[in-house]
Amino acid sequence: MPLYPIDKVAPGMRTATPVVDAGGMLLVREGAEITAEILERLRSRKIPAVDILVGGGQPPSGTPLSVTDPDAALAALAHAFESVNGNPVMKALYEAASERIRAGRRP
Amino acid sequence: MTIPSSPGPDRLRRVVDRIQGLPTLPAMLSSINRLMVNPRTSAKEIAQLISSDPAITSKVLRVVNSSFYGFPNRISTVTHAIVILGFNTIRSIVLSTSIFDALRKSQPAHGFDRAAFWRHSIGTGACSRVLARKLGYTALEEFFIAGLLHDVGKIALDSYLPEDFAKVVAKVKDSDCTMLVAEEAVLGVNHADVGGWLLQKWSLSQGLVDAVARHHSPALAGENLKPAAIVHVGDMLARALQIGSGGDRRMPVLSEEAWSALGIGADSFPALLAEGSDEAERAMVFLEFAR
Numbered sequence: 001m002p003l004y005p006i007d008k009v010a011p012g013m014r015t016a017t018p019v020v021d022a023g024g025m026l027l028v029r030e031g032a033e034i035t036a037e038i039l040e041r042l043r044s045r046k047i048p049a050v051d052i053l054v055g056g057g058q059p060p061s062g063t064p065l066s067v068t069d070p071d072a073a074l075a076a077l078a079h080a081f082e083s084v085n086g087n088p089v090m091k092a093l094y095e096a097a098s099e100r101i102r103a104g105r106r107p
Numbered sequence: 108m109t110i111p112s113s114p115g116p117d118r119l120r121r122v123v124d125r126i127q128g129l130p131t132l133p134a135m136l137s138s139i140n141r142l143m144v145n146p147r148t149s150a151k152e153i154a155q156l157i158s159s160d161p162a163i164t165s166k167v168l169r170v171v172n173s174s175f176y177g178f179p180n181r182i183s184t185v186t187h188a189i190v191i192l193g194f195n196t197i198r199s200i201v202l203s204t205s206i207f208d209a210l211r212k213s214q215p216a217h218g219f220d221r222a223a224f225w226r227h228s229i230g231t232g233a234c235s236r237v238l239a240r241k242l243g244y245t246a247l248e249e250f251f252i253a254g255l256l257h258d259v260g261k262i263a264l265d266s267y268l269p270e271d272f273a274k275v276v277a278k279v280k281d282s283d284c285t286m287l288v289a290e291e292a293v294l295g296v297n298h299a300d301v302g303g304w305l306l307q308k309w310s311l312s313q314g315l316v317d318a319v320a321r322h323h324s325p326a327l328a329g330e331n332l333k334p335a336a337i338v339h340v341g342d343m344l345a346r347a348l349q350i351g352s353g354g355d356r357r358m359p360v361l362s363e364e365a366w367s368a369l370g371i372g373a374d375s376f377p378a379l380l381a382e383g384s385d386e387a388e389r390a391m392v393f394l395e396f397a398r
Contacts, residue, residue, distance in 0.1 A: 016222075018391070026388065031223060073349060076356065080346065084358045089366055090343075092373035096380055097347035105381070 004052045006043060011036050016051040073101045118295045123304050126267040130209035132202075132309050135160060139198050153194060154186035157201065166204040166396060167197060173392035199248035202311075203255055207396040210262050218276040219265050219354060225394055226351025228255050233387035234348070235341030237379060242337070242369065253318035253334060254341045255393070258353050260302030260319075261286065264294075279355050286355045287323055299323050326364035336365035344383045347376075 004013070011034050019028040019042065027045060028038055031053070042050065081094040138156055142148045158164050164185055171188045172181055182188050189197050207225075235254030236247045244250065264272040271294055278289035290297040303320020317331035318338045328335035339362055345351075346358055 030226065031220075076349065077347070080356055080358045082357075084360060087361055089373050090358065090361050093343060093347050093376050096376035097349075099377070100348075100380055100384075105384070 005049050006047055009034055009050050014053040016053040019050055021045045070101050119300050122294055122296050133205050143194055150186055150189040154189055157185045163201055167200050170200050170392055175389040175392050195246060196248045199252050203252050204396050223352040227345055227353045228258055229390050229393050230345035230350030230387040231257055231342045233390040234344035234383035235338050237382045237386050238337045238341055250337055253315055253338050257319050257322045257338050258298055260298030263301050263305050285357045285359050287359060325362050332368050336368045339365045344379055348380055348384050350387050
């Protein structure tokens, strides 16, 4: 997994490892696609370099993306629970997980 | 509700008989087990055994000094680690790092994202540990390992039956079904069956074997219903938290028996998700061993 200096990182690339700041706070999850917004955040946090996934943009077929965008995360969650939400326990789990995403509390 | 039934020895045998050249676990693990059954064994004796392998020693020290355990002062010797964390925890760390080591060497087939897989496995381990703590268990590491290894059958299939597993991955993609459903359709057995078989082959405890083999069918786990139920729900929590991916985009069906066995209410989910998320973040130290 090559380490790219931040000035060589471009939107569309995908992280090979989680990006954390000097205090250990998670900034970008592993496997996330770099967007212009993420790149700006990394620059503002003075991240010097990022581990980039070789082979570029797309993840292997058949596996989901790591979702960083809250709307995409909510959509992925709704899709995952679609066929099991008839069960009240699963519905409660879905609602609790959705609420976390809406509140910005993500793993 | 559809619960996968046991595939029966013949169907499982037909699949696992084609799995050749499985890695073995280090002999050190059976030596540790032998020492641990002797009540007179001292921390120093186990420490000496572990310290005889520098690679395992360094991994144990890396884990015990990580935020997963969160000790304020650095632990610099295995003896110190055993005194603070206990025999069982240290054995669990040796076991999990050894299994990562054994499986990391196998080559992945095209289409299965191993990095996402291990993140999901660690997330499930962390959520299972959180559930076990809530239910008053003390041997929390056993539950972490059971969660960590719950999908290990997928790695065995990916590594040793790559053509069949590629068909499973393709079916998941085409039908947008769970891995479990695709495996049953393509192979007639599922990753839980294969994982249980693998752990049995490695002579791991029956509790661990049942928790892994029955994590999609806890009602069939007999006396190990509760451990299997913990991993079953731990998997659901990790999926709800979107930690990594086990290879599909759909939630599996909840086992009513498992949920009843745990005796917790659905109003616990917000707290369980919060704790599971924090614990999973700390547990990601194990990810280094999967690379």
